[in-house]
Amino acid sequence: MRLLDAILGRARSLVLSLLSAPPPPRTVEQHIDQHLTQMDGTLSSCRSKVARLRREQVELAERARRHRDLATQRVHMARACAARAEVEDAREHLLVRDKHERLAAQLEAQLAAFADQADQLADAVRELELEVEDARRKKALLVTQETCAQARLQLAGHEKDRIAAPLEELLETLEDRVTHRQVQALLESASTTPAR
Secondary structure, three states: OHHHHHHHHHHHHHHHHHHHOOOOOOOHHHHHHHHHHHHHHHHHHHHHHHHHHHHHHHHHHHHHHHHHHHHHHHHHHHHHHHHOOOHHHHHHHHHHHHHHHHHHHHHHHHHHHHHHHHHHHHHHHHHHHHHHHHHHHHHHHHHHHHHHHHHHHHHHHOOOOOOHHHHHHHHHHHHHHHHHHHHHHHHHHHHHOOOO
8 A cells, every 4th residue: 555655655756746847948049048047037136135235235234334323422512511521421321422432343243254255146146147138149140140140041951942041141241240240249248357
């Protein structure tokens, strides 16, 4: 009985996995588009996380500034109490000032580490953006090269008749486009590559 339940359980899980699995891409272009879509999703997720980190960074800086302001206010209050000869109140204000200064120093230290991490993440997002753009350029080149290859196959399949002349012109045009796009891609990748 256990063996039958185990076999049925495995069969059920196999059927469910087959039914829930997305169909595989049919062409290379669709496969590339699928990866570009995934990269775009990852990129938008990273952008939103970097934006959230920047907001948190601003909030942390604001909290540190507030504690510095409170410490300054306590100094003024302590001076006023000392001028009125209220020594105990002045001492209490100075103790509270010390607490605010310690908190402000801690927040500023966290802010410095936080800022470094946020900058690293922003740099990583920029690199990911460059990779996505590079992938799009390469995809466009591959599609054009595929069209050239199909035109060559058509040209090879036809005899030299009146159909072959337009195909030869199409092939030359497509080859010129491929060369032009390759040059553009090289120039763009050279201009967008960050200096190390």
